[in-house]
Amino acid sequence: MSRTERPLDPSSGPAAAFALQLRELRVAAGSPKYLQMARRTGRSGTALAEAAGGDHIPQWETVEAYVRACGGDPAEWADRWEQARDAASRKAHGAPPASVAPDPAVGxxxxxxxxxxxxxxxxxxxxxxxxxxxxxxxxxxxxxxxxxxxxxxxxxxxxxxxxxxxxxxxxxxxxxxxxxxxxxxxxxxxxxxxxxxxxxxxxxxxxxxxxxxxxxxxxxxxxxxxxxxxxxxxxxxxxxxxxxxxxxxxxxxxxxxxxxxxxxxxxxxxxxxxxxxxxxxxxxxxxxxxxxxxxxxxxxxxxxxxxxxxxxxxxxxxxxxxxxxxxxxxxxxxxxxxxxxxxxxxxxxxxxxxxxxxxxxxxxxxxxxxxxxxxxxxxxxxxxxxxxxxxxxxxxxxxxxxxxxxxxxxxxxxxxxxxxxxxxxxxxxxxxxxxxxxxxxxxxxxxxxxxxxxxxxxxxx
Structure with a gap:
């Protein structure tokens, strides 16, 4: 049985609202597993799952793969994605930089x-x-x-x-x-x-x-x-x-x-x-x-x-x-x-x-x-x-x-x-x-x- 995704509140922001739309599309398609969606599209299952996670607006290529895997029309979703991305950009704030572990001194x-x-x-x-x-x-x-x-x-x-x-x-x-x-x-x-x-x-x-x-x-x-x-x-x-x-x-x-x-x-x-x-x-x-x-x-x-x-x-x-x-x-x-x-x-x-x-x-x-x-x-x-x-x-x-x-x-x-x-x-x-x-x-x-x-x-x- 697939793990239940955490609930989303569309009023919490553009990312959650957009993710909820993706989830609804997946449910309408019969709730295929993310592994099956990955096999259909060549996009990783992790990336597809994160697209509907509601934490951020996913990249377009991930959205396109998600929509195709659920039998949707990506052309109809392009404008939705652009609007969500613009709204999220206006609201976004910077995240702290991740550390990068360097090699020992090397030239x-x-x-x-x-x-x-x-x-x-x-x-x-x-x-x-x-x-x-x-x-x-x-x-x-x-x-x-x-x-x-x-x-x-x-x-x-x-x-x-x-x-x-x-x-x-x-x-x-x-x-x-x-x-x-x-x-x-x-x-x-x-x-x-x-x-x-x-x-x-x-x-x-x-x-x-x-x-x-x-x-x-x-x-x-x-x-x-x-x-x-x-x-x-x-x-x-x-x-x-x-x-x-x-x-x-x-x-x-x-x-x-x-x-x-x-x-x-x-x-x-x-x-x-x-x-x-x-x-x-x-x-x-x-x-x-x-x-x-x-x-x-x-x-x-x-x-x-x-x-x-x-x-x-x-x-x-x-x-x-x-x-x-x-x-x-x-x-x-x-x-x-x-x-x-x-x-x-x-x-x-x-x-x-x-x-x-x-x-x-x-x-x-x-x-x-x-x-x-x-x-x-x-x-x-x-x-x-x-x-x-x-x-x-x-x-x-x-x-x-x-x-x-x-x-x-x-x-x-x-x-x-x-x-x-x-x-x-x-x-x-x-x-x-x-x-x-x-x-x-x-x-x-x-x-x-x-x-x-x-x-x-x-x-x-």
Missing amino acids: PEDAARDGWSHRRDGVLTGRPMLLAVAAVALVLLGMITPRPGALFGRHPDTAGVGQIHVARPAAVTLVAFSRFGRFASGNFAVTGAGGAVEIWDTGPVARRHTLVTGDEQITEVQFDPLNRDILATAGTNGLLRLWNTTTGKSVLSIAGQAAGHSMTFAFDPRRRGIVATIGAGGTIRILQTETGRIVRELHTGLTDVTALTFDCQNEGHLAAGGDGALEVWNSGDGTRVSVGEKIPGRVTSIRFDPLTRNTLAITTAGAPPGIWDASNGRVVRFLRSDARPTVTAFNPLIRNSIATDDGHGDVQIFDASTGLPVHTLHGRYGPITSLEYAPDGATLAVGARDGVVGLNAVDDW
Whole structure:
């Protein structure tokens, strides 16, 4: 017999009210067990149970899986989730930071010298990943030039199963997934040389749109995590541009750094309509996406911001990296949370772990990736790798699982709690330029300079 869930009072807050709606949907579906729901959707039973726990508003991908498992229509639930998330954000208050147990003093030189076979003594902060070999489904991406003069073109042509042929005969530079999955107008974006962005559906595989941004080179592309119709791009022309993925029209252009500089930005995953971008002199601007109005400016101590990301667990917190420097800020009240210690070089990528509070993965030029505690800026450990990767990606479903490129066309999966490798994807790619997990954690997209993107089915690495 299934354990009875604790009673909820919908008047106690948005989280409880939303959880009660999920429970009612499950009861209407015959009260399937969470284990059965997990098998149907690939989402963990624990995550599904917590979604109806009433303690917090769950992530959209968990809600989508819950609704699908109960025979509901996720499209009808997207607005409910957004409204509950907005209401909870207005009411939310910060939680105390969790402690992160660091390794004994270790530097990037130690990590590189010891290599993958090194095993440290001491307490591990997470269980090792299973060494199951993943089934790999490679999806090839070519690049096709959009029609001359077309701002936005629809391409109803459907590629063969397991293959996507994309625009321009050049390197793939960036890939991105939409959190709304099949309920978005295209759930996958890819860029190459020049200013074109192609938007695809990954199942069934079909190209939907081509955006010609007018930029010389795209340096960042992201879907809005709280608005299924918005995609943002930035490039060397110094502009942040928001696009409606249904109409293909640019809805807002925001000036940032001077043309010629690499532009970067990040959407706030917990506050709808909020994006962070960079200005001159290490300034970070917090903007309202509907109007472009500046909500707040953060005057960092960085001479130049090279990477930017929001924390999905601590509301309003963001991390900014520069040349040998890292700072974590609370964009809600404008206070600096921490300053990174022992940053070994120019920061090329920053990622917050979506499952472990206050955990940052940082890649820098010429050093192995490292794990930092965002609450105090201290280094926790470096990954045991001889490679000097430039990109990383945390799995949103498997705790402590992080992917990196190995510099030779393969992808290594590490256990972030130990720094040890647990799996290698032998994709035989060209130099890897981008890594991104699908929101449900079931697919890892790998973009490379040889014009190939692989969509790899994820097992319990």
